[in-house]
Amino acid sequence: MVLARRLLNLKESGTLKAMAKAKELQSMGVNVIQLDVGEPDFPTPENIVRAAKTALDSGYTHYTPSPGIPELREAIALKLREENRLNVSRDNIVVTPGSKQAIFYAVMALVDEGDEVIIPTPAWPSYMEIVTVAGGRAREVPSTTDFSVNTEGIKEAINERTKLIIINSPNNPTGYVMSEKEVSELADIVADHDVFVLSDEIYEKLVYERQHISIGSLPGMDEKTITINGFSKAYAMTGWRLGYVAAPKPIASAINKLQQHSASCPSSFAQKAALEALKPETPVRPMVEEFRRRRDFICGALEKLHFFRFSKPLGAFYVFPDISATNMKSGKFCDLLLEKAGVSTTPGEDFGGYDSHIRISYANSMENLMEAVSRIERVLESLP
Ligand SMILES: Cc1ncc(COP(=O)(O)O)c(C=O)c1O
Known part of the structure; x- marks a missing residue:
C-alpha cells in the first residue's frame, strides 16, 4: 500500500x-x-477589502510571525475578553489559515494514538476525520430529538482514554444553540474528569434566539478549554482563510510549533484585513x-x-x-x-x-x- x-x-x-x-x-x-x-x-464588507488593498499596496506581502501579527493577536484577545468573557491574553492566541486548520492543530496537539474524542452528533464531518488522522478514536454521542446536547450520554461515554470533547454551538448542521444550562452541565462534567473541551464557535455571531455562551468563560474552564473561531462566517471571508485558536499557553505554544513546521504563518495581508474586520464599523x-x-x-x-x-x-x-x-x-x-x-x-x-x-x-x-x-x-x- x-x-x-x-x-x-x-x-x-x-x-x-x-x-x-x-x-x-x-x-x-x-x-x-x-x-x-x-x-x-x-x-x-468593503472596509475589510479596503484594508487588504492598502496592505498590498504598501508591500505587506511577506512572512509574518508564525502565531500571527502581534496587533491582531492582541485584538483577538481583547474581543475574547470583552465579548466572550475568556481569561486570555495575546500569548494564548494563534492565528491560523482558517479555523479548520486551527481545529486540526488542536487535535494533533492533544490526541495520541488510541485516545478517544467525544463528539456529540449531528456534527460537522471534519471533526471525525481529523481525529482519525491523529490516530484517535471518535466516540459519537447522538443528541436528543430536538438536537440539544445529550450531556448524560457524554458522561456515560467518558472513560480513562477520553482526551477531548468537541462541541459546536451554534451547530453545523442543525443550527442548534446550547442553552446556559447545557453549557454549565457540560462544564461540570469536564471539571470532574481529566479531559479538555474544544469549543468550535465559528457561528457565534449568527444567533437568532438564544445568547451564545463560551464554555471557556465558566469558572475553572480556562485551563481546560480550547476555543476556536475565525473570520469566514461572521464576516463573509471564507476565501481569505483566517481563523484562530485560544488555548492555555502550553497548548497554544505546541500549536504554534505545528504551524511553524506546516503553514509557517497565515497570509500577511489577510491578517491586516482581519484586524479591520474586528472593528465595530464592520x-x-x-x-x-x-x-x-x-x-x-x-x-x-x-x-x-x-x-x-x-x-x-x-x-x-x-x-x-x-x-x-x-x-x-x-x-x-x-x-x-x-x-x-x-x-x-x-x-x-x-x-x-x-x-x-x-x-x-x-x-x-x-x-x-x-x-x-x-x-x-x-x-x-x-x-x-
Ligand atoms: C462547524 C465548522 N467549523 C469550522 C469550519 C471551518 O471554517 P474555516 O476553516 O473557513 O474558518 C466550518 C466551515 O464550514 C464549520 O462549519
Whole structure:
C-alpha cells in the first residue's frame, strides 16, 4: 500500500463532495441552486477589502510571525475578553489559515494514538476525520430529538482514554444553540474528569434566539478549554482563510510549533484585513438580520410542504430536516433533488450517520431560496 496507514480510513469531505457535484453540473450549463455550501453569499464588507488593498499596496506581502501579527493577536484577545468573557491574553492566541486548520492543530496537539474524542452528533464531518488522522478514536454521542446536547450520554461515554470533547454551538448542521444550562452541565462534567473541551464557535455571531455562551468563560474552564473561531462566517471571508485558536499557553505554544513546521504563518495581508474586520464599523448586523429573514422563510416554506420534520434552527445558516417520509436514504434523496430539481443539498449521513436527514444551507438569496422550494415541491409531488 502506497498510502500511510493513518489515511486508510479517511473519508472524503461530504460537504465539499456535494459542492463539487453541483459545480460540475453548473459547468455543463445546468442551472443548479446551491443549498449545499456553508458560506455566506454576501461580499466581504468593503472596509475589510479596503484594508487588504492598502496592505498590498504598501508591500505587506511577506512572512509574518508564525502565531500571527502581534496587533491582531492582541485584538483577538481583547474581543475574547470583552465579548466572550475568556481569561486570555495575546500569548494564548494563534492565528491560523482558517479555523479548520486551527481545529486540526488542536487535535494533533492533544490526541495520541488510541485516545478517544467525544463528539456529540449531528456534527460537522471534519471533526471525525481529523481525529482519525491523529490516530484517535471518535466516540459519537447522538443528541436528543430536538438536537440539544445529550450531556448524560457524554458522561456515560467518558472513560480513562477520553482526551477531548468537541462541541459546536451554534451547530453545523442543525443550527442548534446550547442553552446556559447545557453549557454549565457540560462544564461540570469536564471539571470532574481529566479531559479538555474544544469549543468550535465559528457561528457565534449568527444567533437568532438564544445568547451564545463560551464554555471557556465558566469558572475553572480556562485551563481546560480550547476555543476556536475565525473570520469566514461572521464576516463573509471564507476565501481569505483566517481563523484562530485560544488555548492555555502550553497548548497554544505546541500549536504554534505545528504551524511553524506546516503553514509557517497565515497570509500577511489577510491578517491586516482581519484586524479591520474586528472593528465595530464592520456591518455584521445587517448580514445576521438577512440570515434571520431567510431562516424564517425557509422554515415556513418547509412547514407548508408537510413533508419534512425539523427543529427550527436557533443559529448558523442550516436546517436539518428529517426526510423519512421519502422512504429514501439521504444520499439518494440528495441525488434526486440535484438531478430532478437542480437543487444541491448535503446528505445527513455525513454528519454522524444521520441517514434520514439532509442539510439545507440557507446562505443563498431569498430569490433562489423561493425558487429552490418550489422545485423541491415539484419533486415531492412526483414521488410514488
Ligand atoms: C462547524 C465548522 N467549523 C469550522 C469550519 C471551518 O471554517 P474555516 O476553516 O473557513 O474558518 C466550518 C466551515 O464550514 C464549520 O462549519
